[in-house]
Amino acid sequence: MEVRTRVIVAIFILCSILLPPAGSTWHHRRGKRHRNFVFNHGFASGGEGGDGNPSHQRFDAFANIFFDAAFGNFAKFRVGFYDQTCPQAEEIVAEVVSEAFQNDKGIAPGILRVHFHDCIVTGCDASLLLDSTPSGKDVEKTSPANGPNLRGIEVIDEIKSRLEIVCPGTVSCSDVLAFAARDSLVLSGVPHYDVPGGRRDSLSSHSEDIDGNMTIPSASIENLAQLFARKGLTVEDMVVLTGAHSIGRAHCPTFAYRVYGFNQTHHRDPKLEPSTSTRISSTCPRPNTPPQPDFTGTSMPFDSSTEFTMDTEFYNQLFEGKGLIESDQAMAEDPRTSDIVKEMASNEDLWLNKFSKAMVQMGKMDVKTGTEGEIRQNCRSVN
Numbered sequence: 001m002e003v004r005t006r007v008i009v010a011i012f013i014l015c016s017i018l019l020p021p022a023g024s025t026w027h028h029r030r031g032k033r034h035r036n037f038v039f040n041h042g043f044a045s046g047g048e049g050g051d052g053n054p055s056h057q058r059f060d061a062f063a064n065i066f067f068d069a070a071f072g073n074f075a076k077f078r079v080g081f082y083d084q085t086c087p088q089a090e091e092i093v094a095e096v097v098s099e100a101f102q103n104d105k106g107i108a109p110g111i112l113r114v115h116f117h118d119c120i121v122t123g124c125d126a127s128l129l130l131d132s133t134p135s136g137k138d139v140e141k142t143s144p145a146n147g148p149n150l151r152g153i154e155v156i157d158e159i160k161s162r163l164e165i166v167c168p169g170t171v172s173c174s175d176v177l178a179f180a181a182r183d184s185l186v187l188s189g190v191p192h193y194d195v196p197g198g199r200r201d202s203l204s205s206h207s208e209d210i211d212g213n214m215t216i217p218s219a220s221i222e223n224l225a226q227l228f229a230r231k232g233l234t235v236e237d238m239v240v241l242t243g244a245h246s247i248g249r250a251h252c253p254t255f256a257y258r259v260y261g262f263n264q265t266h267h268r269d270p271k272l273e274p275s276t277s278t279r280i281s282s283t284c285p286r287p288n289t290p291p292q293p294d295f296t297g298t299s300m301p302f303d304s305s306t307e308f309t310m311d312t313e314f315y316n317q318l319f320e321g322k323g324l325i326e327s328d329q330a331m332a333e334d335p336r337t338s339d340i341v342k343e344m345a346s347n348e349d350l351w352l353n354k355f356s357k358a359m360v361q362m363g364k365m366d367v368k369t370g371t372e373g374e375i376r377q378n379c380r381s382v383n
């Protein structure tokens with residue numbers, strides 16, 4: 001062991017004795033395909049694992065410096081990843097998201113959904129942002145599961161072009177997306193939370209990867225729970241994260257079938273509360289009746305009273321039969337999920353707290369780090 005390393009180790013052992021370890025631990029990430037350890041740089045109590053105790057925070061700070069010094073770039077995925085290489089990065093992201101939000105609050109749910117749909121397919125690697133790849137194959141973006149309704153991608157482009165001026169080739173598109181999703185949520189009422197950085201961007205994107213890896217509104221709770229479990233998320237994470245439908249909109253094709261010949265027995269889904277049913281049929285005209293309406297571009301808010309605010313109104317409306325999409329409604333009824341929905345509906349602070357933790361967890365899905373992938377210059381194409 002070289003002298004410098006011995007000194008560092010000795011200081012670390014001394015400090016470990018003097019200061020009790022707290023939130024700073026090595027976290028083994030959930031899920032089968034996770035290879036990296038994640039070092040937690042959460043100093044504040046709101047960060048991952050931070051408990052607000054000053055001596056623990058001192059320990060955290062020291063441990064961070066120790067590990068960075070001793071292991072060089074081993075800490076490949078952590079909060080504050082760009083502190084040295086592009087200190088303005090998160091500030092620039094927040095600024096652009098905020099500007100865009102002033103013009104159109106809909107970009108907040110849009111960016112959040114883009115982040116979720118990117119992560120759940122092949123991991124949080126910005127594969128969804130690619131317009132094309134050198135292989136010429138269909139990319140994720142072209143899949144009907146993403147549809148023509150992805151909102152907010154132009155905001156990610158704007159952030160990336162500003163970052164490329166200040167810190168060229170440094171901040172990945174996948175990190176931009178994760179930070180922008182957090183900032184969108186903050187603007188919609190979620191308390192600020194720390195997001196680790198260090199993700200790298202994929203070199204490919206295939207629309208066929210969507211098969212079996214995407215949430216479908218008519219899927220059973222069992223199937224959705226299995227999908228989330230494969231991605232390292234629990235049933236509670238699934239219910240908590242689906243509270244994202246507190247903001248944003250759904251388009252008629254994803255729910256109008258519930259009021260037009262729902263099944264052999266019921267023309268309208270009996271689980272739908274009558275006034276919601278009526279609102280759906282007046283917003284989304286019956287398909288296949290002349291003049292043929294094109295309702296693919298027509299949408300309704302998930303939460304009929306507070307479309308732009310992250311609150312528990314969405315969960316409460318599920319108990320009133322006002323949920324637009326079938327799987328959301330099913331969460332309030334299925335024995336595996338209904339108690340969790342009830343708990344979240346009755347305690348907004350608890351839900352918001354669990355929501356931001358689950359978002360951080362979601363943002364760790366199969367991330368590429370270190371020398372994997374690349375830092376794209378333009379989020380729409382590989383370098």
Ligand code: HEM
Nearest residue numbers: 109110113116149215216217241242244248249250251254
């Ligand atoms: C549990 C299974 C889920 C299903 C079945 C589902 C399904 C859907 C559907 C059908 C839409 C409407 C798309 C459209 O018609 O334009 C939608 C929108 C949305 N989803 Fe989900 N989703 C699920 C989970 C999630 C999760 C975990 C998140 C985020 C953490 C999320 C965030 C959103 C957002 C924000 C929108 C609104 C997008 C906008 O307004 O542009 N969803 N989802």
